[in-house]
Amino acid sequence: MDDIYQHFRKEEKQFIDLAMDWKEFVERTYAEKLTDFLDPRQQFILQSVVGDGPDVRYAFFGGGPSCERKRALIFPDYLKPQEDHFQIGLYEIDYPRKFVKLEHRMVLGSLMSLGIKREKFGDIIVNGDRIQFFSSTEIEDYIISQFKEVGKANVTIQKLGLDEVIEREEEWVQMEKTASSMRLDAIISAAFSVSRQKAQSIIGQKLVKLNWKITEQPATDCFEGDMISARRLGRCKIIRILGETKKQKLRIQFGMVKS
Known part of the structure; x- marks a missing residue:
């Protein structure tokens, strides 16, 4: 093995x-x-x-x-x-929608602040002003009793049937781009059309996740199938390395989130 x-x-x-x-x-x-x-x-x-x-x-x-x-x-x-x-439950967050806008990262942060490990809950789904999340049913009572606030907004939790899940508000598109190498900073620079310096900066600020894990190493090598998310820039997946250009840059097929 x-x-x-x-x-x-x-x-x-x-x-x-x-x-x-x-x-x-x-x-x-x-x-x-x-x-x-x-x-x-x-x-x-x-x-x-x-x-x-x-x-x-x-x-x-x-x-x-x-x-x-x-x-x-x-x-x-x-x-x-x-x-x-x-043993999975679906829960919807009820909050004063007319006065407050909640985002994925805010909900995630509030759940984590309860002392719940990230592994205990699944996807957080946002569609318009509706927000739902999946969780292990073994912590259901704790979540419903303790999850009372996101940001400065008071919230309540309602359990739903799994057949009541809303659709995710994002669309993936495919595109080809060129990168100087398979280093993480070079891939971010190519995928999101930012400078290499900008890519290195956001990596250093712990704003980048490679395969769902925060990384602070700009020189980390990336491979086909890797998923990259950069806060405020978006998400991308390296689908395929297509070859080299005449200038010896790599042609890469990306999947990109189109909001």
């Missing part, structure tokens, strides 16, 4: 080991293992670790059809997973 490490970044070794422990637990006990919410990169790693063997299988569910963050159920072959196996 040591060979699997060479396919991933060094900083991902800890999660690989954790995924291996989950798989071994299912093999040893012949019982299922439900994880917290995983980001798409973690989901990919888990798929690689568990593989397609007949004895141990996996399934992902985030609460809705377009969710990025999902819980994983690792299970023996006899189990037929249903939605209720994942």
Whole structure:
């Protein structure tokens, strides 16, 4: 199994080991293992670790059809997973919409301020003035009783059925751009049409996430499939490296969020 490490970044070794422990637990006990919410990169790693063997299988569910963050159920072959196996609840935030504008980052910050680990809740979905989020049902009572404020706005939480989820207010488009290298600062500069210096500055301010993790290293190498988000600039995914231009720059196909 040591060979699997060479396919991933060094900083991902800890999660690989954790995924291996989950798989071994299912093999040893012949019982299922439900994880917290995983980001798409973690989901990919888990798929690689568990593989397609007949004895141990996996399934992902985030609460809705377009969710990025999902819980994983690792299970023996006899189990037929249903939605209720994942223990996910959908909650909508009620607040004075006429007087206050709430944003994704504000909701995320308020949830984190309750002492809840990020892994315990899933996607936060914003559409107009409606805001919903998914959470593990095991912390439902705590959230409903303690989540009372976002910014300076008083809020209340209403639980909904999973079939009442709203659509995400974003659209992805594909485009080709050129970058001088696969360094993170060069990719940000190319994708969002900002200077290399600006890219390095926002990385240093901890405003950039690579595969859903904050990074402060401009020289970090990026690869196909990587997801990058830069606050106030947007989100992009490196879909494919298409080759080099005559000036020896890299032609890259990006997926970009169009708000």
